[in-house]
Amino acid sequence: MWSIEPLLYALVSLCIGSAIGSLSWRWQQHAKRQWHQEARQILALAPLNGPSFALWHSRSYCPHCHHSLNATALIPLLSYAWLKGRCHHCHTPISLRYPIIEGLTLSCLLPLHGYAQNPLELVALTLLVSTLICAAIIDFESYWLPDSAHLVVFSCATIWLQSQQLDLYNHLFAGLVSLFLLLVLRGVYQFFRNMEAIGIGDAKLLAVLVYWQGPDALIEILLAASFLGLIFALIQRKTYSSAIPFGPFLIAASLLFFYLEIAL
Ligand SMILES: [Zn+2]
Structure with a gap:
């Protein structure tokens, strides 16, 4: 112990x-x-x-x-x-x-x-969550997400998934589907509305978050992040054409679900 x-x-x-x-x-x-x-x-x-x-x-x-x-x-x-x-x-x-x-x-x-089962899990989760907080702050303040943050989250999630003996390939597939989905959505918006509704950084971020939390998390994170983003836009009185960073809300939603899982 x-x-x-x-x-x-x-x-x-x-x-x-x-x-x-x-x-x-x-x-x-x-x-x-x-x-x-x-x-x-x-x-x-x-x-x-x-x-x-x-x-x-x-x-x-x-x-x-x-x-x-x-x-x-x-x-x-x-x-x-x-x-x-x-x-x-x-x-x-x-x-x-x-x-x-x-x-x-x-x-x-x-x-x-209290949640980590061993020192490796604690180190991996600490680094993963810390990186997400850092990425959320950068995106919130400057509207961009560092690629290296995605890489750190992916690496830490891999350690955690292996430690939990979860199906790595299943999670990887879910992450790739998420990436594909957001890139398609981005392409559709660009084609029909001629606007960049979703950043490539957001697509990569969602992919690593879903890789970490599994296939069920895709819809949950997307819906919760959109809801949080909408509340933020209403509070800040943003208009339809205002730029809003989506990364902090994707991160907040994924952390919310992760901590709910820990608590239950
Ligand atoms: Zn001074």
Whole structure:
């Protein structure tokens, strides 16, 4: 029988939440800079000055005054309360996104502790759910989904499916059907309405989510995500032609069903 202290897992979850907050922001800045560089290259303009944006290797800093953050400013949730939501150096308000992401990650990861049957399952599910949270934030804030996130979710889901001794090929087939279905829907919209109603990233995301949760999840996730998206659009007073990221709702729906399964 294996065990890990719940408190230790909660602390690790908070640190993962802090890393997701930082990584999701850096990833967006990194991608924006790359797109700018590519656009400048196409337009035969001089490349942007300065070093490229580091995803992993640089210290966290205040985006306003560019001071590096010290260790106390990096303690999840507590540092925000301690600093009263302001940068220690320039007193500029720190975005609420950081404590929200840390709290969200903690509440999403904690149920996995009691559910995982062995350390490998816990690691795989922790990485899978953390990657989904990171991808949802990026899509919500910048309207794109990183391909590497799909790959991580696919790999972690494979470990989990094997550990649960579920039919890998059945899940793989369901994932491919989901991908095909959304690509067809996308093509139909493009042909008849001349609009990109569904992104290719959303199709890939649905495929890996259904691969993880099985054939029955396809309709459930699609319906629940559409419903959540509709509620969001109504609250935000979006019009028919407004762009809405679908990825966060696909992820929210799949996590909702997964946690319901854990709870029942
Ligand atoms: Zn500052």
